[in-house]
Amino acid sequence: MSIHISAKKGEIAKVVLQPGDPLRAKYIAENFLENPRLVSQTRHILYYTGIYKGKEITVGASGMGFPSIGIYSFELYTEYVVDTIIRIGTCGAYTTDLKVFDILNVENAASESTYAKYAWEIEEELLPHQGSIFDVINETAKELSLVTNSTNIHSSDIFYRKNPAIPEIATKYNCPAVEMEAFGLFANAKYLGKNAATILTVSDIIPSGENISADQRETALKPMIELALEAAWK
Ligand code: ADE
Numbered sequence: 001m002s003i004h005i006s007a008k009k010g011e012i013a014k015v016v017l018q019p020g021d022p023l024r025a026k027y028i029a030e031n032f033l034e035n036p037r038l039v040s041q042t043r044h045i046l047y048y049t050g051i052y053k054g055k056e057i058t059v060g061a062s063g064m065g066f067p068s069i070g071i072y073s074f075e076l077y078t079e080y081v082v083d084t085i086i087r088i089g090t091c092g093a094y095t096t097d098l099k100v101f102d103i104l105n106v107e108n109a110a111s112e113s114t115y116a117k118y119a120w121e122i123e124e125e126l127l128p129h130q131g132s133i134f135d136v137i138n139e140t141a142k143e144l145s146l147v148t149n150s151t152n153i154h155s156s157d158i159f160y161r162k163n164p165a166i167p168e169i170a171t172k173y174n175c176p177a178v179e180m181e182a183f184g185l186f187a188n189a190k191y192l193g194k195n196a197a198t199i200l201t202v203s204d205i206i207p208s209g210e211n212i213s214a215d216q217r218e219t220a221l222k223p224m225i226e227l228a229l230e231a232a233w234k
Helices: 022-032 065-079 115-120 133-143 168-172 182-192 214-233
Strands: 015-018 034-040 047-052 055-060 084-093 103-110 126-128 148-155 177-179 195-205
Touching (some): 015 022, 015 214, 022 214, 055 214, 084 214, 103 182, 133 195, 148 182, 182 195, 195 214
Parallel strands (some): 015 055, 148 177
Antiparallel strands (some): 103 195
16 A cells, blocks of 8 residues: 555555546546456546556556645556556646647657655656657557558647736747646656656637547547557557
């Protein structure tokens, strides 16, 4: 057990798929894993461990934002045997060049957040994915004939803001979309020498207001879930 995860040692696999939403973790476990076991439900942040094509995999939520993914990923890496976390989430596009349902494999996360600086004395505002799992995801996407974009992403502390203009940091680092967790995950993995990747499905186009409806989400996220599972399996 760790402070925020009640699974026993040995109940969490080496590879963890991490959506933001606990109910998405439940959906993935129940629909894609054999013999899924609920191993932690502290604060209703659900973690399941099951079998995918013979390999043990855990899927569990990160919650929203750096404080939340910072806690869960740190405890997974340090209190269990986890060596790889693949975040699977959604993002908002800053540009109509991206379309809803597009899949992004995050190369670098840019952030104005002080999370990495004050947690680990990491001063960079642009942090890369960690280890080789990013490349495995790209290779796997090719094998599945799935189009993915390797791209930089803006990782933000802010969902609602006064000024709708694209934030300066997103322009500076050529980030076509925004989410709220990758930078925190990459910072923890960098500090701890672990593997981390982030795969995102575009759920909303900020300039046009277009978005994936609630009932489209389940099917919309399926290709990303399958890509993450296949990469995790390797
Ligand atoms: N995740 C999905 N859409 C988002 C947005 N518009 N801003 C931040 N995170 C998001």
